[in-house]
Amino acid sequence: MKVNPYHSTNPTDPDVYHDHDDCPSGQQIPWQNKRSGTNGYRRCEHCRNKG
Ligand SMILES: [Zn+2]
Incomplete structure (x- = not known):
């Protein structure tokens, strides 16, 4: 399902945002x-x- 954009604050995670749960x-x-x-x-x- 499509959701509002979210991202991870972990610096080791890739610099991307997600909009699917x-x-x-x-x-x-x-x-x-x-x-x-x-x-x-x-x-x-x-x-x-x-x-
Ligand atoms: Zn994603």
Whole structure:
């Protein structure tokens, strides 16, 4: 399902944002590292493929 943009605050994670809640890469972000917004990042490839 498409959701509002979110990203990880973990510096070791790639600088991308997600906008699907079933993104395999977005699902790996623990709740404490999850922030809403794009943070100026580009869109995650998995999310791009989901449309
Ligand atoms: Zn994603």
